[in-house]
Amino acid sequence: MTSTTNTTPSKEREQSLAGRSVSSFEVGAQSVANVAPSAVIAFAPASMAASAGSGAWFSFAIAMIGVLAIAYCVCVFARRRAGASSLYAFTRLSLGPGGAFVTGWALLIGAVAIAAGSLAGAGYYLGRVLHSAHVTAFDGIPGQVVLDLALAALAAWLTIAGVRIAARVSSALEVLSIVLIVVVLIAVFARSGNIIDTDQLTLNGATADGLVFAVVLAVLGFVGFEGAASLGAEAADPFRAIPRAVMGSAVLAGLLYIFATYAQVAGFGGADKLAASTDPMDDLAHRSGLGFLGPFLSLGFAASFLAVVMACVTVAARLLFGMGKEGVLPRFFARTHPRHRTPAAATWTVTPVIAVTTVLVVGAGTAPLLATTYIDTVGTFGYMLSYVLVCVGAPLFVRRTSSGRTALTVLCGIAGAAVMAYVFYRNLVPVPASPLNLLPYVFVGCMAVGLAGYAALRFRNPQAATNAGTYAEDAQ
Template identity: 45%
Template sequence: MSEEIQMGPDATSADAGLRRGVMGGGELAAQAIANIAPSAVIAFTAAAIYNTATNGTWVSFALATVVILSVGYCISQFAKRRSSAGSLYSYAATALGPFGAYLTGVSLLIGCFGIAAGSLSGSVAYTATLLNQLGIPVHGTVAQIVLAIVLGALATLFTIRGIRLSARVSLVLELVSVSIITLLLVITLVHLGGGAFDADQFELTDVKPSGIVVGMVLAILGFVGFSSSDALAREAKDPYRAVPRAIMWSAAGVGVLYVFAAYTQVAALGPALGSSAQPLDDIATLVGMPTWFNPILNFGVAASFFAVVVAPLNVVGRILYVMGKEGVVSPAIGRTHPTHLTPHRALVSVGPLVIAVPVVMYLFGADPMNVVTWVDTYGTYGYMVAYAAAALAAVVFLRGINARVPLVWPAAGVAIVSMAYVFYANVYPVPAYPLNVIPWLFIATVAAALAWYWLLSRRSPHVISAIGTSEVETLEGIG
């Protein structure tokens, strides 16, 4: 097998560049899993899905896993052949041209930014709960703002200090949180004894297929950000193998965890799950866990939310870094820290904005968990567009290089149709305020970004032609 490494146009840049060959497979998987935040999803999503899917909640998660693996399979076709810091932005450039790459990149930036800002509010909410349980009074808007600033600043600092540090922080926090929740779920099944075998769930008693499909929408949203390790390819060891594995195995592993968690929560709480505000706390009480366990449980969820602030910030920093090198945004953004070799200027620019979103909403009286729902929804629209574009780009890309990968066609079909349905299901029937405004906010953001693209095309056409081409290495000769 012959290999030819083709360097992007930035190869001779004076910029120190990103650190090379420091990320192992486990650290890449940590980035992907941290961006998903499975502990935070388990804490809420199964309860919401139960209201439509009932005993088929676990099936909604299982089918959502298939959809996400289809998206991941399409993205991995690029990751096997291209090493890029631009993530889906650079991938789309190979097949959809500058406009397609720009739209994909902007959508992914919106997705990562929204998830980071929303998750920061989740970390604030659960950190406050934890501190109150430990006897440290944390109440009111001022306390929420202080927590948001402290936690947001810490997340930004970790991303600037080094990719290995931020990945390891995310890995440790997610391992702790997932371990705590998994322990609770296993204890729950033991506590249920013979009731651990829930025949109604296996037989799908009183389950409507339409309810499972509606539940899939929320289940799919529980995976957003799963492919984020592709933005670290330039910093990875053996990226052409490690990144595709991280994408696929993290999605599959989290999918299995979701199915197990959904089944156990339904078996334990039954119909009460649909109305539970904190199902994990309710389960801990049901099985008789000691009083000291709830603070540990809330620490795990707070840690999971914090990890998902760090992970998408890493992606945002690298996409903006690539855009800066290409002149799409200020060239000053396209520089790395001389010591840490991280895109510090991009991170310093975005970090305060991530903090500002929940802070402003707190000043208007918003509850931190409502902020999570609203801002995460805004971010999710970005991910849906980026994933659909990446799936389409994979088909065009493979056809262009005459690579025969028969499964990519059905995978792309599943991915595009599913993303379109998820988008549709979130806007119709029209949800209550303020969720009904969020799609228009997303569209307005994209429209503003497209106006900048139009301006660049008139003023700096050479910038448009270079979109998605920098910070890329291509491994040729792989069929």
């Protein structure tokens, strides 16, 4: 691992992560937890069915192809470079320090915002579980805020206690939620008698415009699939495990989404009925005689959202850690826990930012799930920008180094960048209702703050600015 920090060997060890300590399974768990497929399954199919009708499952299939193109570009770098700062260190290889900083700052905004939005979702569903158990002390806005703060502290503690613990807990939470959802969907299939749904298989009634708009919604469900790349400094076999985790999480999520969407439409007896449901999984559970699973489904969704919070804290903290090691940000962020060797200073810095964001939006009276939508949207813009830069950088890197399939990389780069650009465009045109129309400008404002800081760094300390993206290890 290269580093720009001048310290003694013992001091360097105190300020380094636990190298080669994370198994391939735990690396994969980071990406799966970051995507949180169960949380997507809970709501996305209904929204997609409203526009794509019986073709909603097909829109997920198209989205998966586009995301796999981006994943291929990520893997182009991941096979050659591993580090704690993920895409930030990757794009350094082709876009230089400036491009690396833009990528890293966009990814940081994405991770912080997605964590904050997911925190609101975790608190909401935990509140539902407690309410079903006749614990009403956490009903209302004050109770929701208390739950959000408690869950934020729990997420921070688990991620500091060890990346292996965090990965195992988050994967267990996600698996719990997925199993509950699959049980309900299988029961729905068995009772619906509509396993071979000809309307869905023939895309009956679906329009091209509806399918394309649903693809926009579907792509958002894959955000975070590259999360495993943040464990490059700690993975036991990073140059193999991370590419497998990146591609595998995208494929796994896509197949789950296709199955769940098909099953929900079949279970409701039509896309229009699914689109009209405000709580599809709970409604399906009652339809299939499994209404008693309602509280457990809520617990599963709370677990899934908490897993996202933990995964995003992991990504954000390691980004700050890498920038601190390079001198791009204050060295304070490079401090690690003396025993667990996790980025404790960065974690305890970023967690309050996440919690305050959630508390401000929810405390203002915004319904928790709407808060999730609003905050996550800002975060999604950050991820999309970082993906575009990876898609631009991968062909340049391959062409310069002759280290891969140039034609395929160029094709995937163009396809991935085009998909992200179109998704961003559809979030602007037509202009959405307030406050969604303001969210792109919130993201631009956050980006402007980071770029202004980097410009000031280049003026004050040009050497530190040129270090952006260098704290990484390259394959021999």
